[in-house]
Amino acid sequence: MNSEEKPAVSCRGITKVYGAGETRVQALRGVDLEVRPGELLMLVGPSGCGKTTLISVIAGILDHDDGECELFGRDLRKLSKLERTHYRGEKIGFVFQAFNLIPALTSAENAAVPLLINGVPMEKALAKAVECLRKVGLEGRESALPAQLSGGQQQRVAVARALVHEPKLIVCDEPTSALDHKTGQLVMESLKSVAMARDRALVIVTHDARIFDFADRIAHMDDGRIVKIEEADKAAALASL
Amino acid sequence: MIKIAFKMLFGDRGKYLGIITGIAMASVLMIQQPGILLSILNTVYGFITDIALPQIWVMDPKVQTIDDSKPMLDTQLYRVRGIEGVEWAVPLYKGNQKVRLANGETVNSIIVGLDDSTLIGGPPVMVEGKLADLRLPDAIIVDETGAKGRLATPSGKKGEPATPLKIGDILEINDVRAKVVGFARTTNTFQSQPVIYTTYTRAKTFSLDERKLLTFILAQPKSGESASIVAARIAKQTGLGAHTAQDFKKISLQYVFDNTSIVVNFGFVVVVGFIVGAAVTGQIFYNFTLDNLRYFGVFKAMGATNRLVLTMILLQALLVGFVGFGIGAGATALFARATQGSGGLSMRITAPLLLGSGGAVLFIVLLAALISARKVIKLEPAVVFKG
Ligand SMILES: Nc1ncnc2c1ncn2[C@@H]1O[C@H](COP(=O)(O)OP(=O)(O)OP(=O)(O)O)[C@@H](O)[C@H]1O
Ligand SMILES: [Mg+2]
Numbered sequence: 200m201n202s203e204e205k206p207a208v209s210c211r212g213i214t215k216v217y218g219a220g221e222t223r224v225q226a227l228r229g230v231d232l233e234v235r236p237g238e239l240l241m242l243v244g245p246s247g248c249g250k251t252t253l254i255s256v257i258a259g260i261l262d263h264d265d266g267e268c269e270l271f272g273r274d275l276r277k278l279s280k281l282e283r284t285h286y287r288g289e290k291i292g293f294v295f296q297a298f299n300l301i302p303a304l305t306s307a308e309n310a311a312v313p314l315l316i317n318g319v320p321m322e323k324a325l326a327k328a329v330e331c332l333r334k335v336g337l338e339g340r341e342s343a344l345p346a347q348l349s350g351g352q353q354q355r356v357a358v359a360r361a362l363v364h365e366p367k368l369i370v371c372d373e374p375t376s377a378l379d380h381k382t383g384q385l386v387m388e389s390l391k392s393v394a395m396a397r398d399r400a401l402v403i404v405t406h407d408a409r410i411f412d413f414a415d416r417i418a419h420m421d422d423g424r425i426v427k428i429e430e431a432d433k434a435a436a437l438a439s440l
Numbered sequence: 441m442i443k444i445a446f447k448m449l450f451g452d453r454g455k456y457l458g459i460i461t462g463i464a465m466a467s468v469l470m471i472q473q474p475g476i477l478l479s480i481l482n483t484v485y486g487f488i489t490d491i492a493l494p495q496i497w498v499m500d501p502k503v504q505t506i507d508d509s510k511p512m513l514d515t516q517l518y519r520v521r522g523i524e525g526v527e528w529a530v531p532l533y534k535g536n537q538k539v540r541l542a543n544g545e546t547v548n549s550i551i552v553g554l555d556d557s558t559l560i561g562g563p564p565v566m567v568e569g570k571l572a573d574l575r576l577p578d579a580i581i582v583d584e585t586g587a588k589g590r591l592a593t594p595s596g597k598k599g600e601p602a603t604p605l606k607i608g609d610i611l612e613i614n615d616v617r618a619k620v621v622g623f624a625r626t627t628n629t630f631q632s633q634p635v636i637y638t639t640y641t642r643a644k645t646f647s648l649d650e651r652k653l654l655t656f657i658l659a660q661p662k663s664g665e666s667a668s669i670v671a672a673r674i675a676k677q678t679g680l681g682a683h684t685a686q687d688f689k690k691i692s693l694q695y696v697f698d699n700t701s702i703v704v705n706f707g708f709v710v711v712v713g714f715i716v717g718a719a720v721t722g723q724i725f726y727n728f729t730l731d732n733l734r735y736f737g738v739f740k741a742m743g744a745t746n747r748l749v750l751t752m753i754l755l756q757a758l759l760v761g762f763v764g765f766g767i768g769a770g771a772t773a774l775f776a777r778a779t780q781g782s783g784g785l786s787m788r789i790t791a792p793l794l795l796g797s798g799g800a801v802l803f804i805v806l807l808a809a810l811i812s813a814r815k816v817i818k819l820e821p822a823v824v825f826k827g
Contacts, residue, residue, distance in 0.1 A: 251825045260741050260821040281745060287821075288743015295824060299738045303451020304444065315441050316744045372825045 205272045207368055207400035208234035208257050212266035214423075215252055226252040227263065228423035236367075239391065239401040239413060244420030250404040251372055253420070257402060258370045259287050271367060288317050292361030294371035294390075298353045300345040300360075306332055307341040310359040317364060324363075331359035335389040351382030355389050362394045369394055371403040375410055387413045441744070445752035446759060448732060455728045459721055460764045463801055466717020467768025470710055470797040475776065475787035477706040482788060484696050485689040486627025487534075490564045494658035495667040497688045498529070498674055501681040505695035506688065509535050511652035512680065519678050520657050525670040529659040530555035533643040535650070539636070540612040543594045549586065549634040551613065553643025553653065561658055562624075563637060569607060569622020574639055579621040580611070586634020587623050613646045628786070714800055721764075722808040725757060729812035733819060741821040750813050757809035758802075765801045769794060 215227040226249045234240050234257075242250050255261035256268055259275045267274060270290065275283050292313070300309045310328035315321065329341050335355040345353050354374060361369050374390070375383030387410045394401060403414075411417060419427040449456055487506050488497070498520055500510035511533075520529045533553030538546040554561045554574065562571045567584050574581060582591060582605055592602035593609065605611075609620045613636070626635050638646070644653055659682075661670040667684045674682035683691060697703055729736075736749050776787040 255822045255825055258741070260824065284740070284743055284745050286743075287741065291743075293738070293741055293824065295738075299734065299824065301444070301448060301451075301735050301738075303447050308444065308447070312444065312739070313742050315444060316739060316742055316748065321443060 204236055206233045206269075207236045207238075207271060208232065208402070209269045209272075210253075210257070210266065211268075213253070213256060213263045213268055214265040215249075215256065215261070215263045226423055227256070229266065230420075230423070230425055232418060232425055234368075234400045234402055236400055237395070237397045238415040239395060239403065241411065241414040241417045242402060242404045242420060243406055243411075243417060244426075246406075248420045249423045250420055254370045254372060254402055254404055258291050258293070258368070259283055288313065289364065290367045292364070292366040292369040292394075294354070294357050294361045294369065294374045296373035296376050298345070298350075298357050298377075300353055300356055302345055305342045305344060306337060306348070306356045306359075309345070309356055310363050312360060313364040313366075328359065328363050331363045331393075332356065334393045335359050336385075349382070350378050351385055354378060354382075354386045358386065358389050358394060365399075367399055369399065369401045371401070371405075373405055373407070374403060375405065375407050380409055383407065383410060441739075441748060441752055442755055445756050448735070449728070449756045449759065452728060452731065455724050455731075456760070458724045459728070459760045460767065462717055462720035462724065463761060463764025463804065464768035464771065466713050466721070466804065467765045467797055467801055468772050469713025469717070470800055471769055471772045471789060471793060472775070472787060473706050473709045473713070474793055474797075475772070475789050477703065478788040478790065478793065479786045480702065481693060481696070483628045483632075485692050486629065488685055488689050488692070490626050491532075491561045491658065491685075492564065493560060494530075494660050495685055496526075496659040496661065496671045496674065496682060497685060498657035498659055498671075498678075498680050498682045499655070501675075501679065503681055505692040507692075509655055511535075511650070512654045512657075513652055514654050516654060516678065516680060517657055520659055520674055520680070523670070523674050523677055525662050525665040525673060527660045527662045529657050530558055530560045531640050531654050532561045532656040532658050533640055533647075533653045534655045535643075535647060535653070536633070537613050537636075537646055539591065539634070540615070541591065541594060543596060545594065547590045547634065549591070549613075549636050550629060551643055551646060552635060552637045553640040554637060555658075556639045556641050559639070563626050563635075565625040567623040567625050571622070573621040574637065576619070576621055578617050578619040578642070579638065580613075580618045580642075581622040581624050581637040582620055583626045583635040584623050585626075585628065585632075586636075587620075589634070591634045614648070616646050618646070714804070717801070718804045718807065721760070721804050722811060725760070725805070725808040726812050726815075728756075729753065729815060733815065734823070736816045737819050737821055737823045740819065741824045746817050749816050753813045753816065754806070754809050757805040757812075761801050761805035765798055768801075769797070 210230050210232040213227050213230040217224045217226055230253055244250055256263045278286060307325050307328045310331055311324040314324035314327060332341055335358050337352060337355055340352065375386055378386060391413050415431050417429045418425050485506060500512050503510050517529060517531050520526060535551055536548055537551045539549045540546050559571055559574060573579055587605040592604050594602045605620050607620055611618045629635060647653060661667050671682040671684050739749060773789060776789055
């Protein structure tokens with residue numbers, strides 16, 4: 200890895216508090232984290248430790264309270280709300296636990312949504328979406344509706360949607376939790392083989408130990424902090440124990 | 441994204457059809473009811489409109505509407521003719537008489553007696569025969585609708601349709617013989633009675649029991665004179681009521697407004713239609729947006745601006761408004777055509793009426809869209825990662 204390269208994500212001392220008074224919850228208590236371009240980082244930890252909150256901050260859909268968070272050297276908080284929205288549209292891809300495909304749209308249309316939001320004309324967007332669907336192994340299912348697809352197929356449509364606009368960062372929250380083991384592996388394989396690129400980073404929140412093998416690094420969180428970061432070999436060794 | 445917005449809308453067929461139906465029904469109520477009202481109001485002053493030529497109507501000062509009959513002495517005609525600024529003035533009789541059909545049944549009809557020499561005040565359109573034939577002995581001209589409807593010759597057998605009047609047929613008006621010489625097209629009357637035209641002199645023979653027959657005096661101002669000034673002069677100098685045709689229409693309408701609750705009744709239905717339409721449409725549309733809230737959240741996370749999602753919602757609303765109103769207006773127009781000429785209540789669908797109801801529908805859907813959009817605008821994109 201080139202150490203001169205700017206980190207994809209660089210967080211220092213991030214804090215986040217939800218609510219106030221009786222309902223006050225400190226979700227992040229000073230998170231330091233760097234994600235390198237070209238790596239797949241997994242974020243693991245017990246329920247409620249702040250994983251989702253952290254990737255929401257990283258993806259620019261949630262404001263943190265203190266600390267600094269830069270995406271490719273840019274502090275999103277310095278952008279206006281509108282600029283930040285456009286920045287997300289261009290630079291970030293999303294994969295959700297619940298797929299979140301629009302039921303009325305075909306696979307190709309669903310996968311094309313990020314391009315359409317960015318103002319790409321329908322025809323061009325659909326062509327690109329079809330290409331991405333092929334990459335995730337869904338050739339021939341371009342005009343199927345979500346309801347006509349299995350869970351794994353739906354999540355692969357979501358993967359195609361996350362990378363159709365060639366974002367710099369893809370964030371996934373529990374992408375395999377709603378899937379059985381085999382399907383989960385398939386989805387992870389698509390993510391690893393298709394979504395990875397030299398200048399793109401993937402951050403995947405999971406508590407699914409069966410997919411730890413796919414990680415380059417695993418960041419362990421507890422009670423609003425990163426407590427430990429493991430490199431790949433060690434993680435793989437751990438998983439194989 | 442516009443196409444995506446429409447696909448989302450069509451994707452939820454149940455709600456889509458629900459919204460369309462709601463708007464269509466509201467549109468029907470908001471077009472049909474005022475349409476019928478307009479048609480009724482039109483009959484109120486239709487008689488004045490039909491008599492296009494004279495600009496001034498003179499009458500007994502107590503007359504409040506065109507359907508009032510308070511005849512004046514014949515000598516009033518000469519007084520009006522003597523007023524400065526009056527070019528000419530002619531008598532007009534308008535009254536109710538019983539017309540006896542071949543089978544002995546009687547039908548209440550409106551008899552109009554026209555000035556013998558000029559025939560001013562005659563029907564606007566002759567369908568058959570000519571107005572001048574009124575100068576033939578016993579001649580009458582019957583309005584088209586009456587000739588085919590209430591005045592048609594009964595077949596004598598039950599269930600069989602009556603034969604429409606034809607030229608040469610003989611009727612009895614107040615036991616006096618009358619011969620049909622033509623048919624005219626007139627605006628339906630308020631009470632939809634048949635209208636029979638004859639000369640002023642012959643009208644007297646039909647109405648021997650009445651002492652005074654001069655219902656109206658139709659007058660024309662000299663060219664260059666203002667009708668309203670001459671009318672005011674006539675009123676002042678004779679003590680009679682004198683109005684321009686326009687004013688007389690308004691007075692007649694006002695009389696209907698003041699003495700019936702017709703406008704309130706129809707207005708009530710329109711308001712109910714509007715409220716129900718707005719409530720139903722707003723409710724379903726709001727639910728539709730709520731159902732899709734998580735997807736709007738996904739769009740926002742993926743870089744959709746508030747402006748884009750607002751546009752999507754507005755276009756969805758405009759589409760349902762357009763389709764719903766189209767169906768409603770189309771259905772009403774078909775209904776109007778189907779019931780046209782059946783002698784009952786007809787409907788007048790005018791451009792301002794369509795514009796008004798269309799505007800109301802637009803208001804409904806925009807309101808629904810704005811209420812729904814508020815929810816989406818306020819939505820934080822961070823909800824996408826919430827279970
Ligand atoms: N919108 C919110 N309002 C108030 N508290 C919140 C909100 N979102 C999260 N929290 C709280 O913040 C803490 C961290 O939540 P977060 O969702 O980041 O945890 P997580 O690690 O993703 O948990 P899980 O594994 O269950 O998804 C939790 O205690 C949670 O209850
Ligand atoms: Mg979570």
